Amino acid sequence: MxxxxxxxxxxxxxxxxxxxxxxxxxxxxxxxxxxxxxxxxxxxxxxxxxxxxxxxxxxxxxxxxxxxxxxxxxxxxxxxxxxxxxxxxxxxSAVKPVISTPQVKRFVKPVSVTKPTIKPENTKKKIKIIHTHSITKAQWKGNELVITFSKNLTKNRVNYFKLEDAAKKSYRYIFDIHTSLLEKNYNLRKTPLKRVSLSQYKRNTVRLVIESTTRLPLRFWYKQKQLLIKPGIAKSVHQNVSLKKEELLPKKTIVIDPGHGGKDSGAVGYKKNIYEKNIVFHISKELAAILRKRGHRVHLTRTRDSFVKLHKRTEYANKKKADIFISIHANAIPRSGKIHQAYGIETYFLSPSNSKRAERVAAKENIKDMDNMNRFGKDSFLNFLNREKILASNKLSIDLQQSVLRALRKHYSKIKDGGVRKGPFWVLVGAQMPAALVEVGFVSNPMEAKRLMNRTYQKRLAQGLAEGIERYFLKNP
Ligand SMILES: [Zn+2]
CATH class of the missing domain: 1.25.40 (Serine Threonine Protein Phosphatase 5, Tetratricopeptide repeat)
Incomplete structure (x- = not known):
C-alpha cells in the first residue's frame, strides 16, 4: 500500500x-x-x-x-x-562549502583564492597569491553586459536574486559570483539604469548590482568564460518579463503530475461530489495545453482517471528526462475544522520540515523507504540531497507561487498566499530534476472549492503556473 x-x-x-x-x-x-x-x-x-x-x-x-x-x-x-x-x-576538511538559497547569499564552491598569511620573518618560504578564478574584464557591448572570467564559469558559482520594491521604485538585480575582482575600477554606468556596480563583496564573492527604477526583463546566460547579461533596456523598460517572445526561450521537457486518480480520489470537498483528483486533472490538462502551445514537450503522469503509484510518477519523469517535475494537488482540512478560514495557495519543495506534524507524516511516509530502498533509496534520495537541486526546486517553487498569485489576483479578490514551504513529500523524493508540488487551494473551503470547480478559474490558474515555469526557465536557462 x-x-x-x-x-x-x-x-x-x-x-x-x-x-x-x-x-x-x-x-x-x-x-x-x-x-x-x-x-x-x-x-x-x-x-x-x-x-x-x-x-x-x-x-x-x-x-x-x-x-x-x-x-x-x-x-x-x-x-x-x-x-x-x-x-x-x-x-x-575544516572548511566546508555551504549551501546557497535564494534568500541567503552564500556559495557552494570551496575557497578558490588563497590569501597570504602572516608568517614569521625568518621564514624563507615565499608567499604566493594564487587567483584561481577571477574577473578579467567587464564591459558593455551594446545593451549587453559581458563579464569575462579567467576560467570557465559554472552555474553554481553564481547566485542570482532580485530585490524588488515597487513602492520605492527600486528594482535590484543581484549576482553574487564566487570569484575575485582584480581590477577595482570598472565604469559600468549605463542609462537608463540607476546603478551598475561590481565590487568584492566578501573575500570570495564579487557582487554585481544592476539597479533600475522600473522592473527589468533581465535575462542572463553563461558562455564558457563569460557571463552575459541583458537587462532588457533596449526596449521599453516598463515592460514586464516578456513572455511573448517564446522563440527566445529554450524548449524544455516538463512532466506534470495530476495528483491521485482512480480509486484514490484525494481530498474530498465540502460537498461530496468535489474530488481533488478531478480538479487537479483539469488544471494539469490546461497547463499542458498552454505549455505545448509555447513549444515545450509536456508529459502527464496520468492522462485519465487512473490510479498511479507515487514512485511511478517520478520514475516516469526521470525516464522522460524532464527538466522539471510539477505535482498538482488540492488541499483540505477535516469537515470539523474551520473550513471557512482555511484557504489559499501553497507551493512545496522537498526538504525536511521543521514542524512536528510534518515530521509525523514524514515518518509515516518514509516507512515506504524500507520497501523502496532498492528502487530509489540509494540513488534518488541521495540525488535529491544535491544542494543545487534543492536550491533549484526552491526557486521553481517561488516562481510558481508568485506567478499563480499574480495571475489570479488580476481577476479575483481573496486570493491568499499560503507561501512557499518546505515539505517532506514522498512524491518528490525520487525526482532527479527540480521538482515542486502546488496545492492549488482548499476544496474544503466553499468559496475556494467553487472557484476550483470553475473552468475559467482553472484556466487562469494554469496560465499562472505556465508563467511561473517560463519565469523559472528564463532565469535558469
Ligand atoms: Zn493531494
Whole structure:
C-alpha cells in the first residue's frame, strides 16, 4: 500500500517546530534501540537532519547527522557508502562549502583564492597569491553586459536574486559570483539604469548590482568564460518579463503530475461530489495545453482517471528526462475544522520540515523507504540531497507561487498566499530534476472549492503556473 498523499494535503496551517537538538536527541535515542523499526526511525531522522543541516549550512550538524546515518544504516544493512564518503570529507576538511538559497547569499564552491598569511620573518618560504578564478574584464557591448572570467564559469558559482520594491521604485538585480575582482575600477554606468556596480563583496564573492527604477526583463546566460547579461533596456523598460517572445526561450521537457486518480480520489470537498483528483486533472490538462502551445514537450503522469503509484510518477519523469517535475494537488482540512478560514495557495519543495506534524507524516511516509530502498533509496534520495537541486526546486517553487498569485489576483479578490514551504513529500523524493508540488487551494473551503470547480478559474490558474515555469526557465536557462 502506498501511503496516500492525501495525508500530506492536510498538513498546512499553524505548524510549529522542534529544534535540531531535539531531533538529534530523538534520533540518538532511537539508534540505541534493539528494535529494527526504531533504528529505521533513527536512520530517517538523521537523513532529515542532514538535509536540514545542508539547508541551514550547519556543518557541525551535518557531521553529526552523517555519523548517525552511517551508524544506523550499517545496523540496517543499508548501503551508506555515499554518506560514508561525505562523512570522511567532513572529517578531512575544516572548511566546508555551504549551501546557497535564494534568500541567503552564500556559495557552494570551496575557497578558490588563497590569501597570504602572516608568517614569521625568518621564514624563507615565499608567499604566493594564487587567483584561481577571477574577473578579467567587464564591459558593455551594446545593451549587453559581458563579464569575462579567467576560467570557465559554472552555474553554481553564481547566485542570482532580485530585490524588488515597487513602492520605492527600486528594482535590484543581484549576482553574487564566487570569484575575485582584480581590477577595482570598472565604469559600468549605463542609462537608463540607476546603478551598475561590481565590487568584492566578501573575500570570495564579487557582487554585481544592476539597479533600475522600473522592473527589468533581465535575462542572463553563461558562455564558457563569460557571463552575459541583458537587462532588457533596449526596449521599453516598463515592460514586464516578456513572455511573448517564446522563440527566445529554450524548449524544455516538463512532466506534470495530476495528483491521485482512480480509486484514490484525494481530498474530498465540502460537498461530496468535489474530488481533488478531478480538479487537479483539469488544471494539469490546461497547463499542458498552454505549455505545448509555447513549444515545450509536456508529459502527464496520468492522462485519465487512473490510479498511479507515487514512485511511478517520478520514475516516469526521470525516464522522460524532464527538466522539471510539477505535482498538482488540492488541499483540505477535516469537515470539523474551520473550513471557512482555511484557504489559499501553497507551493512545496522537498526538504525536511521543521514542524512536528510534518515530521509525523514524514515518518509515516518514509516507512515506504524500507520497501523502496532498492528502487530509489540509494540513488534518488541521495540525488535529491544535491544542494543545487534543492536550491533549484526552491526557486521553481517561488516562481510558481508568485506567478499563480499574480495571475489570479488580476481577476479575483481573496486570493491568499499560503507561501512557499518546505515539505517532506514522498512524491518528490525520487525526482532527479527540480521538482515542486502546488496545492492549488482548499476544496474544503466553499468559496475556494467553487472557484476550483470553475473552468475559467482553472484556466487562469494554469496560465499562472505556465508563467511561473517560463519565469523559472528564463532565469535558469
Ligand atoms: Zn493531494
Amino acid at each position: 502506498i501511503v496516500r498523499l492525501l495525508l500530506l494535503c492536510f498538513l498546512s496551517l499553524s505548524l510549529y517546530g522542534a529544534s535540531n537538538a531535539d531531533l538529534l536527541k530523538r534520533a540518538d535515542a532511537a539508534l540505541k534501540s534493539s528494535k529494527k523499526s526504531a533504528v529505521f526511525t533513527a536512520y530517517n531522522g538523521y537523513k532529515n537532519l542532514y538535509l536540514k543541516a545542508l539547508i541551514e549550512s550547519d556543518t557541525v550538524l551535518q557531521k553529526k547527522a552523517l555519523k548517525g546515518i552511517v551508524a544506523s544504516g550499517k545496523k540496517l544493512h543499508i548501503d551508506v557508502s555515499e554518506y560514508q564518503k561525505k562523512l570522511s570529507k567532513h572529517l578531512q
